[in-house]
Structure formats: structure tokens, C-alpha cells
Amino acid sequence: MAHHHDNDKEIHYVGDSRVVQKTERLVPKDYSEFPGKTEAFFPNFLLKEWMVAVVVLVGFMALVMAEEPPLGAQADPTNTGFLPVPDWYFLFLYELLKFKWASGPYVVVGTVIVPMLAFGSLFLVPWLDTGKERRPMKRPVTIGIMFLALIGSVVLTWVAWDEHEKQLASLPKGEAEAKIVDQKDxxxxxxxxxxxxxxxxxxxxxxxxxxxxxxxxxxxxxxxxxxxxxxxxxxxxxxxxxxxxxxxxxxxxxxxxxxxxxxxxxx
Structure with a gap:
């Protein structure tokens, strides 16, 4: 312990070191002035998020265990009618690469630039959208961009899958992936x-x-x-x-x- 010469205030050190020991206690903020409008992040808000995450995870795992994953036929290099497609969550990018401005000599646009802009913007949202307003109607630019991205992804996914189904239907009989006949027998x-x-x-x-x-x-x-x-x-x-x-x-x-x-x- 020592005395400060300016105001004769006692100073406490950690052991024999010259590191000042902090005596102030971290007291949680009092949110009673804003009933129902805000709450402490830990543990109140975080606990709610964890509970929601647990419910979603349990539901997702139940669907995974209840629905048998669809498996295609064994790889056949002689099957010239096989039409490969990516998993559904990449279908919008798969369809994007069919546009002339995102394929061929401009393939870097569809494979690097567009995904980088989309996912980079999503990553930078906390720094780009710093306004205090949280009501959707008061944030037309942010909400508009979000809906455009969502609608674009959904439309491209649907178009890609619909086109794939039409291509399969147009193949000669037997060239499409073979299916098991009468599985309920x-x-x-x-x-x-x-x-x-x-x-x-x-x-x-x-x-x-x-x-x-x-x-x-x-x-x-x-x-x-x-x-x-x-x-x-x-x-x-x-x-x-x-x-x-x-x-x-x-x-x-x-x-x-x-x-x-x-x-x-x-x-």
C-alpha cells in the first residue's frame, strides 16, 4: 500500500509488484429504467439464444434421422446421359454460371467477384449498418438489399432445378438415372x-x-x-x-x- 502525493489517496498494489490493484467492482447495469425494452446480454439474452438454438438443432437432427438420404446409382462412366448437379444450397451459383457475363472468359465474375460481394457485404453488415433504428420500415436500403438477395437466390435455385428436371425428361428412355421400380413390393x-x-x-x-x-x-x-x-x-x-x-x-x-x-x- 502507498499514498499518492497529489491527493493523499491510498494506492494498493498486487503483491510486491508495482501493478496497481483495481478495487472497483464490475456492477451490472440497472435496466429497471427501461422495463421490457432491454436486458443484460449475459446471461438473459444469451440464454434465450441458446434455448432457441437447441430447439432448432433437435428438430434438424430429428429430420435427418427420420428421412433416409437419397443415394444415386453407382457411378457409370458409360452413361453419357448423366447430368451432374451440385447440392441444392449451391444451385443458385450453379445457375449463375450459365449467364454469359459470369462464364467463359468472365467466369471469375461468377465464381469470385459476385460471391465475394454477396458474402463480404453480409460479413460487413455490422460495420456498414450502424444506425440505431431497427424497425424494417425505417431501414429501406438495408431491407431492400436483403430482399433482393433472398429473392435472387430463391429464383436462381428454382430455375436451376426446373431446368435439370426438364433435361432429364428430354433424355431418351434409360439415359436418365435408373430408379428402383415398385419399391413397395x-x-x-x-x-x-x-x-x-x-x-x-x-x-x-x-x-x-x-x-x-x-x-x-x-x-x-x-x-x-x-x-x-x-x-x-x-x-x-x-x-x-x-x-x-x-x-x-x-x-x-x-x-x-x-x-x-x-x-x-x-x-
């Missing part, structure tokens, strides 16, 4: 409960064995039963362990899996 459950699923996949996409989407283009039900009994290629005989009736049901269902494309002899 009990034979699909017979298939998934047997050993054949280990090689051909849950969605007939092919894992260790060939894909079965389009197998009906190459084989009849009787031929499929013959393959089940005698084997083919790397598939040994007697892999199917169900009853004779289940074998017929499965063969009939597999024969329905047609895409219009000719399968190779190896399959």
Missing part, C-alpha cells in the same frame, strides 16, 4: 433380408457385385431364378436362402427393374 423386403443385399446393395446400386437396376432389360424371371440356383460369374450357386415362393416373387420383381438400356454380359 414385398419382394423388395425379401431382397433386403437376404444375402444378395451384401453384394448388390440396399438400393440395387451394386457393391461387390454388379448393380441390379435395369436387370429386367437383360433377364426374364426364369433366367433370374436359374442364376439364383446355379450362380453366375463371381456369384456362387445357392446364395438365395428363402423359400421357393419367395424366390419366384423376387425374380418377378427383379424382372420389372427395366431402364431400356442393354446390360453387359458380365452382369
Amino acid at each position: 414385398p419382394a423388395f423386403d425379401i431382397y433386403k433380408n437376404n444375402a444378395c443385399v451384401n453384394c448388390h446393395g440396399q438400393k440395387l446400386e451394386g457393391l461387390q457385385g454388379p448393380p441390379l437396376r435395369g436387370v429386367g432389360d437383360a433377364y426374364t424371371p426364369d433366367e433370374i431364378i436359374s442364376i439364383m440356383n446355379e450362380g453366375k460369374g463371381k456369384m456362387p450357386a445357392g446364395m438365395f436362402q428363402g423359400t421357393a415362393l419367395e424366390k419366384e416373387q423376387l425374380a418377378d420383381w427383379l424382372a420389372k427393374q427395366k431402364t431400356g438400356r442393354k446390360m453387359s454380359e458380365e452382369q
Whole structure:
């Protein structure tokens, strides 16, 4: 402890050092003068934000677990009709790159400049919009820019997806991605409960064995039963362990899996 020579005020130091010890206490502000208009950030406001985040996260995770992710067919380099598209949250950028002023020699505009302006502006909002007014009607410029960006993203996303669907519909039969025919048939459950699923996949996409989407283009039900009994290629005989009736049901269902494309002899 020491005395200040100017006003004879006591000064407290931390231990034997010359670091002044602070004696002032951090007292939270009194918000009683503004009832219902403001509150302390910690813990009041932060606790509310955390609770909302927890509810949203739980809802999101419930949807993730309830909805099985859609998986496409196994990659096929011979399928010239395959139309790749990005995930839905990048569709607006995918469509943006189709404009002449954002593609070709100007591709840097669509891939760097426009995204940088959009996301950079969003990042700089706290420094650009420093006004105290928070009512939307009193902030026409900020709200207008936000709505323009939102509407632009939604419209570009919709246009990109609609165009992709039209392109798929215009392809010759079988050139679009093969789909499983009649998934509600009990034979699909017979298939998934047997050993054949280990090689051909849950969605007939092919894992260790060939894909079965389009197998009906190459084989009849009787031929499929013959393959089940005698084997083919790397598939040994007697892999199917169900009853004779289940074998017929499965063969009939597999024969329905047609895409219009000719399968190779190896399959």
C-alpha cells in the first residue's frame, strides 16, 4: 500500500509488484429504467439464444434421422446421359454460371467477384449498418438489399432445378438415372433380408457385385431364378436362402427393374 502525493489517496498494489490493484467492482447495469425494452446480454439474452438454438438443432437432427438420404446409382462412366448437379444450397451459383457475363472468359465474375460481394457485404453488415433504428420500415436500403438477395437466390435455385428436371425428361428412355421400380413390393423386403443385399446393395446400386437396376432389360424371371440356383460369374450357386415362393416373387420383381438400356454380359 502507498499514498499518492497529489491527493493523499491510498494506492494498493498486487503483491510486491508495482501493478496497481483495481478495487472497483464490475456492477451490472440497472435496466429497471427501461422495463421490457432491454436486458443484460449475459446471461438473459444469451440464454434465450441458446434455448432457441437447441430447439432448432433437435428438430434438424430429428429430420435427418427420420428421412433416409437419397443415394444415386453407382457411378457409370458409360452413361453419357448423366447430368451432374451440385447440392441444392449451391444451385443458385450453379445457375449463375450459365449467364454469359459470369462464364467463359468472365467466369471469375461468377465464381469470385459476385460471391465475394454477396458474402463480404453480409460479413460487413455490422460495420456498414450502424444506425440505431431497427424497425424494417425505417431501414429501406438495408431491407431492400436483403430482399433482393433472398429473392435472387430463391429464383436462381428454382430455375436451376426446373431446368435439370426438364433435361432429364428430354433424355431418351434409360439415359436418365435408373430408379428402383415398385419399391413397395414385398419382394423388395425379401431382397433386403437376404444375402444378395451384401453384394448388390440396399438400393440395387451394386457393391461387390454388379448393380441390379435395369436387370429386367437383360433377364426374364426364369433366367433370374436359374442364376439364383446355379450362380453366375463371381456369384456362387445357392446364395438365395428363402423359400421357393419367395424366390419366384423376387425374380418377378427383379424382372420389372427395366431402364431400356442393354446390360453387359458380365452382369
